[in-house]
Amino acid sequence: xxxxxxxxxxxxxxxxxxxxxxxxxxxxxxxxxxxxxxxxxxxxxxxxxxxxxxxxxxxxxxxxxxxxxxxxxxxxxxxxxxxxxxxxxxxxxxxxxxxxxxxxxxxxxxxxxxxxxxxxxxxxxxxxxxxxxxxxxxxxxxxxxxxxxxxxxxxxxxxxxxxxxxxxxxxxxxxxxxxxxxxxxxxxxxxxxxxxxxxxxxxxxxxxxxxxxxxxxxxxxxxxxxxxxxxxxxxxxxxxxxxxxxxxxxxxxxxxxxxxxxxxxxxxxxxxxxxxx
Ligand SMILES: [Fe+2]
Ligand SMILES: [Fe+2]
Numbered sequence: 001x002x003x004x005x006x007x008x009x010x011x012x013x014x015x016x017x018x019x020x021x022x023x024x025x026x027x028x029x030x031x032x033x034x035x036x037x038x039x040x041x042x043x044x045x046x047x048x049x050x051x052x053x054x055x056x057x058x059x060x061x062x063x064x065x066x067x068x069x070x071x072x073x074x075x076x077x078x079x080x081x082x083x084x085x086x087x088x089x090x091x092x093x094x095x096x097x098x099x100x101x102x103x104x105x106x107x108x109x110x111x112x113x114x115x116x117x118x119x120x121x122x123x124x125x126x127x128x129x130x131x132x133x134x135x136x137x138x139x140x141x142x143x144x145x146x147x148x149x150x151x152x153x154x155x156x157x158x159x160x161x162x163x164x165x166x167x168x169x170x171x172x173x174x175x176x177x178x179x180x181x182x183x184x185x186x187x188x189x190x191x192x193x194x195x196x197x198x199x200x201x202x203x204x205x206x207x208x209x210x211x212x213x214x215x216x217x218x219x220x221x222x223x224x225x226x227x228x229x230x231x232x233x234x235x236x237x238x239x240x241x242x243x244x245x246x247x248x249x250x251x252x253x254x255x256x257x258x259x260x261x262x263x264x265x266x267x268x269x270x271x272x273x274x275x276x277x
Contacts, residue, residue, distance in 0.1 A: 026170065164181070186223070187239070206238065
């Protein structure tokens, strides 16, 4: 993991998670240094300790006021309990569905939760944050937000793209990466993360992309920070409903892959091998 600044008032806590056959997926959390500091997502469970080290370098636990969980998937809720335990003033921003899903593993005291639906705003002292549902998502609780002071938009899984190497996945700016590769990665991710996209009404889908607009800075949990790229990203994603659906490796492919890793001496005789009598 590494931390860097996406803007004057946003710290990125960047991690890259390798997914076999897919690539190195950026898994970011963000600290928004508002008057009332906000942590956006909490990383992977297996990377809790590293995330907490970087997080408490970026913000005093006594000062942290909000943990905006863009949705309760495992790659976003990793350090949730640790953060709430260490930051007594912090409240978890989610919605009714999110609270229910989170409660499956551990109930959160209601006084530590703030329920916010898309379209509603949170006052964090020097600005308001307005929630919205991104055009693509993989969880019914998903809620990104717009920072009404800076215009920066936090998009959750939307606009994500796995990269060929961990260094690229943790880059300072997606503009440092080859544009074509990024576009292909975003299209792949869209079909992996939102397989329902192939069945949508095309006009309504296009409307949802148009409604996202073209904010200057977009911060996705699964992409390096992006500046001035929104229009290109929306064009890239317009084609996604027509792309072939993602189909993962099946059991035969898995066995073939595993066989390739085994030393010849450990490999069982194949079905076609005849034993000597
Ligand atoms: Fe997700
Ligand atoms: Fe995610």
